[in-house]
Amino acid sequence: MKKFINNPANLVGELLEGFALAFPEKIKLRGKNLIIRATPKQPGKVGVVTLGGSGHEPGLSGFVGEGLLDISVAGGIFAAPGGPAVADAIKLADGGCGVLLIILNHAGDIVSGNMAVDLARRKGTTIESVLTHEDISTGPKHRHENGRGLVGFLPVFKIAGAAAEQGMNLAAVRAIAERMSANMRTLAVAIRAATHPATGAVIGDPTNPLGDSEMEIGMGQHGEAGVGRSALKSADETAAIMLDALLDHLDVKAGEELLVIVNGSGATTLMELFIVFRRISQLLLEKNIHITRSLVGEYITTQEQAGFQLCIARMDGQLLRLWDAPCDSPYWVVR
Amino acid sequence: MKKFINNPANLVGELLEGFALAFPEKIKLRGKNLIIRATPKQPGKVGVVTLGGSGHEPGLSGFVGEGLLDISVAGGIFAAPGGPAVADAIKLADGGCGVLLIILNHAGDIVSGNMAVDLARRKGTTIESVLTHEDISTGPKHRHENGRGLVGFLPVFKIAGAAAEQGMNLAAVRAIAERMSANMRTLAVAIRAATHPATGAVIGDPTNPLGDSEMEIGMGQHGEAGVGRSALKSADETAAIMLDALLDHLDVKAGEELLVIVNGSGATTLMELFIVFRRISQLLLEKNIHITRSLVGEYITTQEQAGFQLCIARMDGQLLRLWDAPCDSPYWVVR
Amino acid sequence: MSGTHLAVAEIQSMLDAGFSEVVQNHAQLTELDSISGDGDHGIAMLRAGESVRALLREPAKNIASVLVAVSGLLLSSDGGASSALLGSFFLGMADACAGKNELDWAEMSSAFHAGLQKLRCYTEAKAGDKTMLDALEPAVAVLVSSHTCNLTIEAVMALAARAARNGALQTKEMPARFGRAQHLGNRTIGWQDPGATTIALLFRGFEKGLQPKEHHSRG
């Protein structure tokens, strides 16, 4: 895969440096891989930290800023950062009121996140964590706790970030982040696999590549193969299949209000995402379900993977107020 | 090219509908193809309007909103809208103080823009226009007025939008938009051509496709072939070649301050754009040229074209103040 | 060539035949535009052409109203440079036909000329620049210079169509100097300009549409 890169061994270092240079008024690179706010949060408020692999830009570090994260710890390409670095971040983010660590459910993030929590606790920091695991393709109803963390990190960052900014205590920030996490569901679809940018190799079983007229529901954020291969369908048909599965899993009833996010995986155009969103809107209207808030864009990508993630979330008054609160990060600003 | 679409004949209608449904608090679709603000600008301020083809999302309609455009008139895929629709938009945007029409230099946009200006004048609207033509590959020094309008539309929208919002009169808004336009330069590079989403056909001379290890400096925003084909270079080398050409064309001297925009063409990842931006920063630092503001992201895309546009602009105090003014559009918010 | 007049229905069938040629050859137009432009010319012409043909099947008040409607469809098809320029062409023709229910050949040729003049308001391109003007200018020139000769309308339109075709063919040898293709310069040599090709198709259709079978002479 043709790319504008230099030595593949330096990908992460160079991309983080470039990112920090591009947004000096919003964020800073601290040490090797801690993205911190340019102006730290005032002490006396709960810190909010996350961790995750690189190669998914703008996720996750693009959402460090006022009203969102305090620190994002960036790992290698598609690889979680180590626990000690995360523990350092937790310490740094602690303004005396403890820290909430948001972990996306992926093997490496769990291992490093848990290790960091251990290390931070041993150093006396008050630390709680919340897990996002809203993928329904890997987390069917009877074991939803197994689901991967996909674009649903964004509402959880937003809610936790806003709650912390407003001065809620750690228990309250954690509780509302959990509520957001428990009330969202995501499903992904892909029509083209990603490559690993350091090797250029396509991710996926070479003996069973995604055909030219196939799509795969459930393909992971790292290009991991999914479970629902089928013939490529139209935007409208795909939207309907995915929406139905999500509504069923979250058990949404007529009359309810939903947040809807359509997240492009990298190579899929905004044009396509709008066409998908249009159909989602129509279908929800037919079902008398109201879209109360929405986002369409690229929040977490996987190189040149083509496809999208559809996320729905049940909102309530408090969640909506926090969702609407101002924030100011490189890739999401709310006035 | 695999895409999530429905009937190709309905691409534009569906994408505009979806776009409007996704951002109801910011924009509305009026008629077939006018994207207007959800809450119109107060009367007594200059209106700011643009026109351009679709298939380049989020450009141009993603930048309708407070502090930016009042109306964007969307054309067909890669095709300018007709003059009468643009004239309607101008009429609608006129709050009694006249309208500035921002035209990107592309054949169809010029024809329709000029026709709209004629029609609007005949109807008695006070209308001025400004042309963006900052591409240096098609606008060499001795005939820079020939250059295509690329991502430089964004600073011009921002400056004109902020000036209008602040209550400047039409002559002043036009003058400062012209100053912004005259002080910017863009160069594009591509490593993979786009397809037309309605036909799926690759754009470019089929007898001379871009090779697997080639890049093309100067490839257009619609996938039109460029002029500088060469072996694919590293991110750092490419950045240096492009930056040097731009600095020379704009005649930038040590000690000056620049705005730098790196715009991804669609398939190129933010990761790559950051790596490019890093090198641009280093090179400018070496030359003692200061980056005073910067943007890295996708502001105008061309389907799955891979590559980026590098834009530099000479700023002054007034331009910087207008650049920093708040704005609130679907794809650009400044607090 | 004096003595023959074209009424609304004849104008409609001439236009219909013109757009029919264009619509039938849309794939070739897209292919040409893919090489040096952005690959959409045939798409634009197909969409506009089909809607124009549907419109031409409706009864019309007078000649100007037909031409205004054709122009409106071209302009509102949001089809880029070619649609906008063709839209302005038919608008110019319409202006010249204001208030008329039939045209004699002198009026007809000046309507074509007025169309060209209107189109020229929106582009500085001239024959030789590898654009639709390479086909349109010689075709209109034939109409203007021939209406005084003693030829039938069909014969003059056949000459105009031949001039358009030759003009389009000649664009093969030229480097583009206008439109998206201009930036490719010499790399466009060898390929016919898409817009000029459309004009040639349009006039070929006009010629066919004026063939005696459809043509009701009012001698």
Added chain:
Amino acid sequence: MSGTHLAVAEIQSMLDAGFSEVVQNHAQLTELDSISGDGDHGIAMLRAGESVRALLREPAKNIASVLVAVSGLLLSSDGGASSALLGSFFLGMADACAGKNELDWAEMSSAFHAGLQKLRCYTEAKAGDKTMLDALEPAVAVLVSSHTCNLTIEAVMALAARAARNGALQTKEMPARFGRAQHLGNRTIGWQDPGATTIALLFRGFEKGLQPKEHHSRG
């Protein structure tokens, strides 16, 4: 097997040989991870392995400090699940060696066991789940059960390496239940788990690193 001790230098050369095997086979590891994971396991192991090997060439204070440093490099290599788990493994070994300048074989095997215990703090995976545990558990079990037998260190490590290799081979038949691959379930059958393969390589290297040539007996 009593009476032999490993000093810092021997531990270093054992570790070095282990990571050398892993580094040499990184491409295979990436290939396996491309099939059912995200195609980066070999990349992570190459990067971490090379930095570990560079570190092992430096003189070290004591055994625990070597192991802490190895663990630190694995953890700070930001290499995902496998690096984090291996990092915790060597951290657990280090804790067990605190204050020691040499290890007898009983101490050595309990250090390996402590490593496994530490690793288990961070995953619930067990042999049978198609993860690195399928190789690591049986290998450590051999060390733990054999240090009481009358065998040389080399011989025990050879048995452990064989157990690791067999464990890794067995993952071929299993559906994944942990890590990124879990979601593919049965579609992973037929492919060896990348992490288990790494463990097998590591122990094959440990065996080589303890070969008499490098091994200074203190009998």
